[in-house]
Amino acid sequence: MSDTQWxxxxxxxxxxxxxxxxLAQMVTSKMIAQDAYFFKVGWKDWRPIEDCLEELxxxxxxxxxxxAERRATAPRxxxxxxxxxxxxxxxxIGTGVNISSTGIFVETGEQIFTVGExxxxxxxxxxxxxxxxxxxxxxxYNSDPRYPVGFxxxxxxxxxxxxxxxxxxxxxxxRTSPGEKVS
Numbered sequence: 001m002s003d004t005q006w007x008x009x010x011x012x013x014x015x016x017x018x019x020x021x022x023l024a025q026m027v028t029s030k031m032i033a034q035d036a037y038f039f040k041v042g043w044k045d046w047r048p049i050e051d052c053l054e055e056l057x058x059x060x061x062x063x064x065x066x067x068a069e070r071r072a073t074a075p076r077x078x079x080x081x082x083x084x085x086x087x088x089x090x091x092x093i094g095t096g097v098n099i100s101s102t103g104i105f106v107e108t109g110e111q112i113f114t115v116g117e118x119x120x121x122x123x124x125x126x127x128x129x130x131x132x133x134x135x136x137x138x139x140x141y142n143s144d145p146r147y148p149v150g151f152x153x154x155x156x157x158x159x160x161x162x163x164x165x166x167x168x169x170x171x172x173x174x175r176t177s178p179g180e181k182v183s
Contacts, residue, residue, distance in 0.1 A: 009046060009116045010036035017041075024056045037115050037139075045140045046115035076100045077170035081125040085151070087117060096125055097148045100170065101163045103139065107150040113138050119153065128165065134158055 006023045007016035010033045018026070026032050027049070037046040053059070076098040083096050083106045094108035104123065113119060117138045124131040136153035143149055158166075 005041045007039040008032060008036055009039070009114075012116060020056060024058050027053070027056065027058050044143060048139065075170050075174065076105075077166070077173045079104075079125045079127075079169075081123070081128075083124070084122040085113070085119050085153075087113065087119050094150055096123065097150070099123075099125070099166055101155075101158065101166050103136070103152065103154040105148065105150060105152050107148040109149055111141055111143065113141075113151065115140060118156075121153065127169065132159070132162055134162075 003019045005017035006020065007014055008018070008023070008026075009015075023032075023038070032049065034049060036049045038049060038052045039046045040052075077100070079096040079099050081096045083094050083104065085092050085094060085106060085108075090112050092108050092110045092112060094106035094110075097105040097107050099105075104121070106121075115138050119136050119138065121134050121136050122131055123134065135156045137156060138151055139154045140152040141150070142152070
């Protein structure tokens, strides 16, 4: 492992810098929460802890799914509509890009929230009967202009009725070919 500088985001605070060996030891001794995020000098975005374990040479007990595996089990559907995002102090209105039963990506050029921050959303998606409110957590901010610029948000305690509605919408999109109209 190199002496790369790493930073940790947990419990609403940023810690570091740490070198790889320090961070690996902190992870194995459970000094870092499993919902923490890591940032390594040279990266553009923060990443969930499970996406960094292999690079740190850490193997945790149990078989916790990686974020890629979680995304695969919660397929995303393309959406359009407005999403109001706020933290009771700052507010942005963005455009929904895609959604799953576990989260949503909101396109906005305003990077005013931080990874790990808990936010309130009001989501109005075209095709849904009514808008819904949900608490979410910032998972990442994409600033790479080759892709939609904005926030990846993970839902907390989404209503089971909404989970079903989202999963049905995604399933319909998967069954429908790109040129076929959905009724």
